[in-house]
């Protein structure tokens with residue numbers, strides 16, 4: 001972000017931009033969730049399985065999110081790690097009705113959490129226990145137990161039950177994300193501003 005952009009954010013003229021990685025197994029509902037978070041006139045009516053990844057944008061009341069919506073298909077999952085450095089937050093989506101693949105979702109989550117670009121960062125992770133409308137869906141508490149989320153001690157995380165088709169549970173998640181992604185209040189390297197004072201008689 002350039003200096004003018006930072007100034008605009010500080011003055012409240014522009015929303016702070018946050019890069020989010022949207023991860024999870026194929027068919028969990030990632031693209032449907034991101035689509036539902038866009039304004040209704042920008043929503044796509046026909047969602048297809050993602051090939052590779054796509055870059056999407058949506059806004060909350062104070063932030064502008066740029067989302068890397070990654071494909072969850074096995075053959076594309078090795079792409080995820082190339083974007084870890086870029087991500088400032090993660091949305092991890094689980095199909096709560098897919099008991100058979102819950103163990104695969106846990107394996108992918110564990111691989112993510114142990115990756116060198118993620119392991120030592122306090123990166124916020126928002127979990128959507130999605131497809132709650134389906135009869136076979138387990139509760140978000142159960143999803144949390146199956147994925148052993150209580151073992152995540154060094155990163156802020158939150159789990160929301162969601163139904164992406166109706167859009168239920170999504171706003172709660174975005175509100176949490178917005179509150180958790182901190183706006184850096186102190187610059188690590190303060191801007192070095194030099195004033196040249198001119199003697200009065202030279203003006």
Ligand SMILES: Nc1nc2c(ncn2[C@@H]2O[C@H](COP(=O)(O)OP(=O)(O)OP(=O)(O)O)[C@@H](O)[C@H]2O)c(=O)[nH]1
Pocket residue numbers: 024025026027028029030031032033047048049050051070071072073093130131132133134162163164165166
């Ligand atoms: N019943 C129900 N179906 C859902 C829900 N969310 C998504 N779906 C459906 O699940 C299917 C997969 O949704 P996608 O959003 O394409 O899933 P994805 O995680 O992006 O999949 P990949 O792009 O292949 O990784 C679609 O048919 C969606 O309509 C939900 O909350 N409830």
Ligand SMILES: [Mg+2]
Pocket residue numbers: 030031032048049050069070071072
């Ligand atoms: Mg998708």
